[in-house]
Amino acid sequence: MTGASVTPASATPALATRGLSRTWGAFKANSDIDMELPEGARHALIGPNGAGKTTFINLLTGVVPPTSGEVFLGGEAITHLSQEQRVRKGLARTFQINNLFPGLTVLESVVLAILERKQLTRHWFRPVARYREEIEEARSLAADLHLDDRLDEEVRTLPYGKQRLLEIVLALATRPKILLLDEPAAGIPAGESTEVFNVIAKLPADVTILFIEHDMDLVMRFADRITVLVGGRVLTEGTPQAITSDPRVREVYLGEADHG
Template sequence: MKADTSILSADAKIALATEGLTKAWGGFVANSDVNFSLPVGARHALIGPNGAGKTTFINMLTGVLSPTSGRVLLGGEDVTNDPQEKRVRKGIARTFQINNLFPGLTVLESVLLAILERRNEAGHWFRPLRTHVPELEEALDLICELGLEAQAGEEVRTLAYGKQRLVEIALALATRPRILLLDEPAAGIPAGESTEVFSVIAKLPSEVSILFIEHDMDLVRRFSERITVLVGGKVLTEGTPDDVMSDPRVREVYLGEGGHD
């Protein structure tokens, strides 16, 4: 996933952006005046300490929450007032900190159902598989792309947690997104499995723009091109992994290094 980490050109095509995005509940401000842009094809990490407002920010991008003020722009189009399902149809997909799957279905059935939902044919889910040949082929291709072919016939609830996270990513990709938002994709996964998950993410098509929340700084450094740091709901800094990791403010508030000599 890691590619050219040079400063992005001013004319880079922007897939997703926010202008002055703010979310407050009474006197509590979760996000404050967040200006952010995600170029087409970007691999961008969003980091910050617990309570920094990262998930709230993702929830506003996807329409789970409405901002108190500010705008969300998808390819330059204002989608601030669009509901979740409309944003999905326009190309935004996301995963969650805790996976949100169909535990009683097989991997193949789960991905097939997601494809049928995208095609507005989920109501025909219980028809024989031979009536869904194009969708079945697409599901199998996607499963193979994510390295899940050996688990295609297994029920999701029987899989190791790392494999379940890959199934969740497969379901998101079944919507054919332009933008993929990953909320801690490695959460709860042993180190070896988390590397596998990110290795699969690294191989996703370059036209899919990816924004991911992650606490494991080794994974962030290896798999992101740029990093935005949120602290107290505000953008503290943004830059390449090397620039961000060497920033003393980041080391103090996020990496746990004190500001004393």
């Protein structure tokens, strides 16, 4: 299937997988996963611990190669591209940009990410003030995610919730078509996690979002569709209402959450 479009151009998904699998010896981390996300989707990936969620994201981003199957971005097979090439084509992941620059200010961090997108980081030795166009873009991005009052603060001084928002800003600085969020609310107090997702909900409509999240209240509020992974396989996919009413999901995931 390499090089072929997934579906006719009029219905080409923003992101798709076909038979995506990853094994390590006899262990099947992911098995024959088929998924399609239309442009602008807000799609949640859920499942019990060990279900293969992070492995799936790693396959999408090229962190690990698949044992079999294909990954498509806008109908183009990207299965054999490097992580950097996938980012250039519009696939961004907050986890990949999780190593924030603790000694830089928020503004410097975002400007640096923009320069990386423009392949201008070789000029980073120049004072930040000289990058007027990049500074304006950085200020705009930061304002969109409620960080405009933190621009002059060093990253290491930010509350954890604000650091997670900064990760998203840095991802958006690459101008992604697809944004992959691996538990964006993890480790954040309940009030701040709601703020993070409120910001995510207001991201540009043409940015397709796939997120892993354990907090089912957040999933139900912000996802338009949900895929449930169990044992590395897709158990089911549907609307939040369909997922919550599915007895199989309640047994293997929601029920487990209710009992700790």
